[in-house]
Amino acid sequence: MVVARLRAAGCVFAEDEAALLREAAGPGARAEVALEGLVARRVAGEPLEHLLGWVAFAGRRWSVGPGVFVPRRRTELMVRAALALARPAGPLLAQPTAPVTVVDLCCGCGAVGGAVALGLRAQGAHMVLHAADVAVAATDHARRNLEALGGRVHTGDLFDALPAHLRGGVDVLLCNAPYVPTDAIATMPPEARDHEPAVALDGGGDGLDVVRRVVAGAREWLAPGGSLLFEVGTGQVDAATRLVGSHGLRPRVVTDDDPDADDATGGTVVVATSAD
Template sequence: MHHPTDASDLVAQLRAAGCVFAEDEARLLYETARGPAELREMTARRIAGHPLENVLGWAEFAGLRIAVDPGVFVPRRRTEFLVRRAAACAPGTGVPVLVDLCCGTGAIGVALLAALQGRGELHAADLDPAAVRCARRNLAGPGGHVYEGDLFAALPGRLRGRVNVLTANVPYVPTADIPLLPPEARDHEPRPALDGGPDGHSLLRRIAADAGDWLAPGGALLTETSSRQAEGAAGILSAAGLTVTVTTDPDLTATTITAHRPAGP
């Protein structure tokens, strides 16, 4: 199965299909496939434009292997910056209450618990049943609770006013820009996980409206955005009474917004 001519053949097929990292992808497909028939089937799906992570069934995120089911949003490497910022916002003592809305595969929650060395009570939620199933698999080991439902409505009421760190990697692509996305995202990822409404801020507005009720005093809401939307996103969170910081990581081309609920009464 590891015959070199097969390998170069596979690389050539992937390169012809426009895969920029054909050698890396060929190696990953080889290592993951459980036989020649599965390798052929996986290669065909990749050449047809399915995201590599969906074909492999996993994505690497923050040094961890995250299961990715078909039809679930693939975690992006740039979101590792959001996790680092979120870990820095967690209280240094006790068991912080962590919430991840629009959780997709649950990657943020898994990586955040890993960064905090397992210290934290994690609750994740998503509207999409496929994402919830996938997140439950990923969070079974680390021990997170996953709920199906619409944003805060999915969470147990007892968390209200107690959340120390709230991550929400909401969709932020403006509707008109969806056709400009790479076909892997545009054609194979769930539209609601990409589409942020007319200005890309539709979900963020809804989260901002309720975040103050759910955050503990001094608690932080963290979200990711594009550099050109950062100002608008920051304005929405400031208007909701939160104290906002915008941070960028040039290596990951990532922009993260941290919005704290004031600590006072």
């Protein structure tokens, strides 16, 4: 019955969603009432992750909820690109005893920064993690996700939210900013356009308004040899790389749209590296 209702509402993985909603409804006498409430909201179009209270990202569950952007699988590419910078042969572990400073700007629920922090630790790096977002709903979830990992979370506009002592010392500046052109928001799936806040999606006329501000400020915050990583759509790559070059950073584009690769997500990440 639940599966049929979800399928009729257009949920492609109706069996999986039904099992997850049952898990979220919990055990006990009120489980059926709770399940009915969750199914009704899902059928009305709320993102599954907002109902569950968590999102699966980079192999782990992260707290997320209504009013907060749901991290996308394609953004796992940004995590992999950041960790590649810290491989033993990569630039960040040249001094293995010095902590790597990671900032997740426009952090949303903080899953990207958290996944990079866990990956760096697994690679044996010492690291310091800061995350920031303008939306209080987002930083509430980011605190839940990141404080247990030793991360510090700040609320405010882009770099203004960060502690001043980080200026000139950031090794990895992650920033999955909003990059959807304003006119394209109407074409997004209802789950996104009706249930994720405009501030998380709307990147202005060409989608790059927030990215432009981040790139303009990045050089001042990056450590020598540090890198800014941001996601773009395929049609924005040329404008983004020109922008990076015009601010004295070296651009490199990372994609994983190889249809034969198991972990292909279709993402595109620009890595902008400051001079040593």
